[in-house]
Amino acid sequence: MGTPDIPPRPRPTARELRGDIVLAVVILVGAVFSAALSSIAGVYGDEQAPLPLAVGYAFALAAPLAVRRRWPSVVAVLVSLAYFVAVTLHIPEIYVGNIAMFIALYTVGAWSTDRRRAAIVRIAIIIGMFAWLLVVMYRDAIEQADDAEVMAGAFSPFLAYMLITTMVNVLYFGGAYYFGERAWASAAQRAALEQRTLDLERERELTGAQAVALDRVRIARELHDVVAHHVSVMGVQAGAARAVIDRDPAAAKTLLAGVEESAREAIRDLRNLLETLRAPEGPDAATAPDGSIDDPSTVGLDDLDALATASTSAGLATTMTVVGDPVPIAGVVQVNLYRVAQEALTNARRHAGTGATAEVRLRYADDTVELEITNTGRAVGAVSPGLGHLGMRERAAASGGTIDTGPRERGGFRVRVRVPIARPAAQSGAPAASGTEGSGTGPSDADAPAAGAIAR
Numbered sequence: 376m377g378t379p380d381i382p383p384r385p386r387p388t389a390r391e392l393r394g395d396i397v398l399a400v401v402i403l404v405g406a407v408f409s410a411a412l413s414s415i416a417g418v419y420g421d422e423q424a425p426l427p428l429a430v431g432y433a434f435a436l437a438a439p440l441a442v443r444r445r446w447p448s449v450v451a452v453l454v455s456l457a458y459f460v461a462v463t464l465h466i467p468e469i470y471v472g473n474i475a476m477f478i479a480l481y482t483v484g485a486w487s488t489d490r491r492r493a494a495i496v497r498i499a500i501i502i503g504m505f506a507w508l509l510v511v512m513y514r515d516a517i518e519q520a521d522d523a524e525v526m527a528g529a530f531s532p533f534l535a536y537m538l539i540t541t542m543v544n545v546l547y548f549g550g551a552y553y554f555g556e557r558a559w560a561s562a563a564q565r566a567a568l569e570q571r572t573l574d575l576e577r578e579r580e581l582t583g584a585q586a587v588a589l590d591r592v593r594i595a596r597e598l599h600d601v602v603a604h605h606v607s608v609m610g611v612q613a614g615a616a617r618a619v620i621d622r623d624p625a626a627a628k629t630l631l632a633g634v635e636e637s638a639r640e641a642i643r644d645l646r647n648l649l650e651t652l653r654a655p656e657g658p659d660a661a662t663a664p665d666g667s668i669d670d671p672s673t674v675g676l677d678d679l680d681a682l683a684t685a686s687t688s689a690g691l692a693t694t695m696t697v698v699g700d701p702v703p704i705a706g707v708v709q710v711n712l713y714r715v716a717q718e719a720l721t722n723a724r725r726h727a728g729t730g731a732t733a734e735v736r737l738r739y740a741d742d743t744v745e746l747e748i749t750n751t752g753r754a755v756g757a758v759s760p761g762l763g764h765l766g767m768r769e770r771a772a773a774s775g776g777t778i779d780t781g782p783r784e785r786g787g788f789r790v791r792v793r794v795p796i797a798r799p800a801a802q803s804g805a806p807a808a809s810g811t812e813g814s815g816t817g818p819s820d821a822d823a824p825a826a827g828a829i830a831r
Contacts, residue, residue, distance in 0.1 A: 395440060402440055402471060418469065432468060436458070436460065440799075443478070447482045455504070480555065481558070485555045564776075573799045581592035605640055608637045609641075638763055675706065675748040676704065686720045692731075695737075708774045723752070730752075751785070754786045754787075767780070777792070
């Protein structure tokens with residue numbers, strides 16, 4: 376009869392324990408008054424026990440109830456024994472004793488955390504009381520056997536009295552058992568509800584913390600894309616200007632103008648980023664599943680030409696090629712593809728070496744758009760993925776596409792992103808990016824001999 380799925384009751388509070396003491400005092404006073412009145416009324420006639428014994432019975436009945444929530448099973452046994460002894464010895468008090476025993480049986484069901492023991496104790500007490508009741512009824516039936524009036528008819532007064540007594544005891548003990556079980560079940564439901572409330576509160580806090588963490592990652596990714604690209608370009612152009620300023624002031628002036636333009640672009644991009652962070656729910660902004668902002672003022676695929684030109688000005692000769700007829704693409708997907716190209720070109724300028732070239736190729740197919748950025752230069756071995764690589768993979772996944780990155784056999788590096796056109800990121804889930812280096816999806820020059828780890 377155990378209920379292993381029901382959490383145990385919490386320990387009784389100090390207020391509940393004080394309430395038990397008050398209840399014990401009330402039972403004691405009530406039992407003393409009931410014994411005195413029953414003695415005067417002569418409940419048992421000439422066979423009733425003396426009144427001082429009734430006072431002792433009142434104490435034996437009430438004292439265990441003061442600790443009924445701490446040791447419910449022990450209290451039930453003690454109260455039942457006291458009641459059995461009192462009735463057997465004809466102690467003139469039966470009414471308050473019935474109440475005390477009902478409370479004791481109810482407490483076992485409502486507060487005993489060992490449900491197996493609770494069931495055994497209550498069933499044993501109930502069976503014992505009914506067995507004792509049958510013995511008493513049999514004894515009374517034998518004593519009344521010679522009484523013709525009692526034995527006359529199928530429903531004699533004596534038989535009717537016995538039936539009423541049985542029914543009352545069935546309702547009495549059944550009620551104590553039932554209400555105790557109901558109290559335990561109600562307490563267990565409350566405990567389960569409180570636990571679920573705590574779990575939901577923890578989940579809400581965890582979800583909030585995760586949202587904050589995702590926002591921080593998004594901000595870091597955007598800042599990395601903006602700052603790394605423009606600062607890299609500015610550094611290269613400034614270095615070139617310093618190298619030629621003495622012998623070719625005009626060329627140095629052109630390079631410094633490029634530095635100025637890169638600085639302005641960086642400031643513009645940072646301003647756009649701050650605006651979208653300050654007002655992510657503005658009328659002209661739409662949030663993508665990855666938290667990116669589809670802002671009309673930000674960059675897109677139309678800006679790839681300018682990106683290639685800026686890369687060329689920064690020292691990495693870059694060409695831009697578009698294959699196929701352009702089709703409408705969601706703004707957030709355009710932003711993600713642009714940032715992937717920007718990060719790939721920035722890495723190429725850092726690691727490709729002197730004299731390297733790069734190519735940006737945008738292909739439109741029936742159901743996909745593919746962006747491929749390749750560069751020549753030093754052979755690349757093992758690649759240590761950094762924040763830039765992580766950001767590219769996240770952007771590809773957020774757009775519902777896949778990304779392949781890896782070294783080329785003839786030297787240099789390749790980044791290829793494929794994004795479905797029919798179901799842009801705003802309308803479909805973002806599957807995990809494949810992002811497997813050397814996955815075999817590209818031409819035969821996708822793999823290269825090891826030449827040292829490079830953090831890209």
